Amino acid sequence: MKKITINTLLKWKQEGKKFASSTAYDASFAQLFESQEMPVLLVGDSLGMVLQGKEDTLPVTVEDIAYHTKCVRAGSPNSLLMADMPFMSYATPEQACQNAAALMRAGANMVKLEGGDWLVDTVKMLTERAVPVCAHLGLTPQSVNIFGGYKVQGREDAQADKMVQDALALQHAGAQIILLECVPASLAERITKAVNVPVIGIGAGNVTDGQILVMHDMFGISANYMPKFSKNFLTETGDMRKAVAQYISDVESGAFPDDAHTIA
Numbered sequence: 001m002k003k004i005t006i007n008t009l010l011k012w013k014q015e016g017k018k019f020a021s022s023t024a025y026d027a028s029f030a031q032l033f034e035s036q037e038m039p040v041l042l043v044g045d046s047l048g049m050v051l052q053g054k055e056d057t058l059p060v061t062v063e064d065i066a067y068h069t070k071c072v073r074a075g076s077p078n079s080l081l082m083a084d085m086p087f088m089s090y091a092t093p094e095q096a097c098q099n100a101a102a103l104m105r106a107g108a109n110m111v112k113l114e115g116g117d118w119l120v121d122t123v124k125m126l127t128e129r130a131v132p133v134c135a136h137l138g139l140t141p142q143s144v145n146i147f148g149g150y151k152v153q154g155r156e157d158a159q160a161d162k163m164v165q166d167a168l169a170l171q172h173a174g175a176q177i178i179l180l181e182c183v184p185a186s187l188a189e190r191i192t193k194a195v196n197v198p199v200i201g202i203g204a205g206n207v208t209d210g211q212i213l214v215m216h217d218m219f220g221i222s223a224n225y226m227p228k229f230s231k232n233f234l235t236e237t238g239d240m241r242k243a244v245a246q247y248i249s250d251v252e253s254g255a256f257p258d259d260a261h262t263i264a
């Protein structure tokens with residue numbers, strides 16, 4: 001696979017070419033993903049749930065993400081590798097800079113932060129200091145205790161309008177990717193059209209520029225709960241490499257997510 005950069009994704013957005021991405025946590029799976037030309041990988045704090053067996057993502061530390069980022073980078077030298085900033089690791093812009101530096105040194109090309117316009121100063125400070133940022137909006141799992149559960153976000157008009165404004169403010173501050181989780185497809189479409197940067201969706205319909213899945217959901221091996229919008233690609237292919245190839249080709253063609261895997 002040729003080296004993927006933010007410019008590759010921007011070009012694809014302009015050409016209307018959709019792209020797939022996945023979480024990854026170790027070198028072997030990273031290598032498998034790279035062999036199938038998965039352009040974007042994320043060391044997600046979902047590792048707290050799928051690797052560590054915790055109830056939510058809050059216990060994950062910067063050291064955890066840095067360790068898994070090193071592992072994934074070793075297996076996938078050419079993907080655009082995003083690393084999640086864990087809960088409370090970016091409460092202030094200064095703290096965000098310190099912790100983002102550790103993740104960039106571990107091999108990340110970009111860090112991902114959960115939150116809306118309260119992050120504007122942080123995103124500005126990070127990008128001015130050469131740390132690219134992906135801004136995660138919608139169902140932001142680190143806020144599970146504020147939301148009172150894992151619930152669809154942006155159903156009400158006021159909340160939807162606020163999310164569009166947040167996306168624009170974060171783009172203006174320097175965010176180079178917007179990630180939308182668990183929002184109605186109509187809102188995802190509004191945001192994807194409103195911003196110039198690539199938008200990656202999960203549970204946000206097939207209107208975004210890219211899609212992401214938690215790899216354990218892609219293979220149907222999540223221990224507890226499988227979200228309605230996720231899909232097990234291993235059942236229909238019977239082979240991990242073929243499952244990954246099928247996921248990538250279904251995203252590129254727009255076949256995934258279909259209506260059954262979309263929030264109306």
Ligand code: KIV
Nearest residue numbers: 023044045046202212
């Ligand atoms: O932590 C994670 O895996 C994520 C994805 C669900 C986007 O943030």
